[in-house]
Amino acid sequence: MMKTGQENLITIITEGMERGEIRNDVDEEQLALMISGTLRLLVTRWQLKGYGGDLRQQAGRFWQTLSRLIRSNASTQSDAENAVQVRESQVVPRSVKQR
Numbered sequence: 001m002m003k004t005g006q007e008n009l010i011t012i013i014t015e016g017m018e019r020g021e022i023r024n025d026v027d028e029e030q031l032a033l034m035i036s037g038t039l040r041l042l043v044t045r046w047q048l049k050g051y052g053g054d055l056r057q058q059a060g061r062f063w064q065t066l067s068r069l070i071r072s073n074a075s076t077q078s079d080a081e082n083a084v085q086v087r088e089s090q091v092v093p094r095s096v097k098q099r
Contacts, residue, residue: 009036014028
């Protein structure tokens with residue numbers, strides 16, 4: 001059975017928590033909802049602007065801020081950013097990848 005994007009994101013977050021890269025004092029389902037909701041908002045705003053602006057730059061700023069907020073004390077900033085870069089392609093909607 002195929003997982004939904006939300007389920008994949010929860011799995012990624014859970015794995016990051018288990019490796020000590022993501023704080024374990026946050027609810028992984030709520031964090032996944034916050035991430036997916038923000039990404040959807042970024043894409044919607046980009047679409048409403050006629051695909052103007054730099055979506056990758058906006059998403060990058062979001063990931064940098066998010067990584068600072070959720071990384072565990074044991075994890076370094078580069079660990080969290082590397083994890084995001086590796087997983088980024090699994091989170092960005094297909095419609096964005098195709099543009």
